[in-house]
Amino acid sequence: MHTPILVLETPMNDYSHASRGRILPGSFLAAAAAVFMPAAMFAGVTIHFAGDSDVGEGGRWTKVVAQEWAQKTGNTLDYISRPNDASATLQLFQQYWAAKSGDVDVYMIDVIWQGIAAAHAADLKKYVKDDEIKDYFPRIIENNTVKGKLVSLPLYTDAGVLYYRTDLMEKYGYKEPPKTWEELAEMAKKIQDGERQAGHPDFQGFVFEGKASESVTCNAIEWVYSYGGGTIIDPDRKVTINNPNAIKALEEAKSWVGTISPQGVVSYGEEEARNIWQAGNAAFMRNWPYAYALGQDPKSVISGKFAATVLPKGGADGKNAACLGGWQLMVSAYSKNADAAADLVRFLCSAEVQKKRAVDLSELPTRPAVYKDPDVLAKNPWFANAVDILNNAIARPSTVTGADYNQVSTVFFQSVNKVLTGGETAPQAVSDVERVAKRIVK
Helix, strand or coil: CCCCCCECCCCHHHHCCCCCCCCCCHHHHHHHHHCCCCHHHCCCCEEEEEECCCCCHHHHHHHHHHHHHHHHHCCEEEEEECCCCHHHHHHHHHHHHHCCCCCCCEEEEEHHHHHHHHHHECCHHHCCCHHHHCCCCHHHHHHCEECCEECCEEEEEEECEEEEEHHHHHHCCCCCCCCEHHHHHHHHHHHHHHHHHCCCCCCEEEECCCCCCHHHHHHHHHHHHHCCCCCCECCCCCECCCCHHHHHHHHHHHHHECCCECHHHHHCCHHHHHHHHHCCCEEEEEECCHHHHHHCCCCCCCCCCEEEECCCECCCCCCCCEEEEEEEEEEECCCCCHHHHHHHHHHHCCHHHHHHHHHHHCCECCCHHHHHCHHHHHHCCCHHHHHHHHHCEECCCHHHHHHHHHHHHHHHHHHHHHHHHCCCCHHHHHHHHHHHHHHHHC
16 A cells, blocks of 8 residues: 655755755765665665655755765665654554555654554664664663664654753842752742843743643653652553652642743743743743754844753752653664665764754754764754753653553643643642553553
């Protein structure tokens, strides 16, 4: 079965303007491609790559790089532009997998799809040596490994970040960002009160993503883990959410609403929070790394006035936590050209290509060594803190729950949102989540 999908094949020379001058030089990619398998081993095949949507810059960039690999190895690339929406992408991919279709060789998959995709993935341990696997962040490799199978290699990563206004910190006498959520609440209230008294009535202390969606799942798992409350379901399939530390975390977050955060934060996704922040109307924000480059745009009113760091701990004895996000590359178990497909995956995830991705797109590399590169740091100074953030990255319980993850996340984000809106107590919420989670993992 060949599921209908939009296929766009564009010659290399058509990209002279599409990527805003970010075409990788052939000499760079030739050198990088030479690191991988000799072209003769699989020359002349066509690799079908379901990559990022080429409506956006990231997809166009990836297509150009993948096509360069094909030229250097003597192969042909069929770039399949996935839907912009992640849920629509998963539904489409699942149609291919259900049919055991060989029409796609390489899939770009979300970090939370590993359990769903595992049965349809080639084990990349057959194609990637242990020494190379060790070059990636261990927590991402752990997330991408299902029952001993390496489902995918990490392409680029994401993790929750605390943004703070450096100018306002100095103005109100603070020398460093908050270490705990309690410190954040105290600092946010002082700055918020001061700014409102100074004639900024809409100023907020802290904005985050409280909407009943995957957005608040990510925020809340950070809160809960930071207080020592676990990750809903642990890797051994034990449901852990109903505990005093998880309750404390949710009660702390509830206390922010209407005090340091607007009442409307319960309906905020990433962009709603970022718009308030980027308009100069918040002292602190929890968001993803993408907001950094947007905030530093010369046209931005906060350009040069903020920094990014690890999210706070849950109290003095707590832990830093950042929800793990990002995208991975998987070779289909049904691919007729798995060797070539795996070589493309290794190439796109290589240190050389990750460096270019970081410089060109400000996307987070999945190899710690790339964060030490002076060119990367010159373009993204805050990456100096990123290794600490990623070493504290926590995975959602998607690998352990597999195809049932959506049920767990849905009851979790609905229950957390009810706590934030005052519709449910924190003990009720964790009990509701526990009930559904136990039914799933029994």
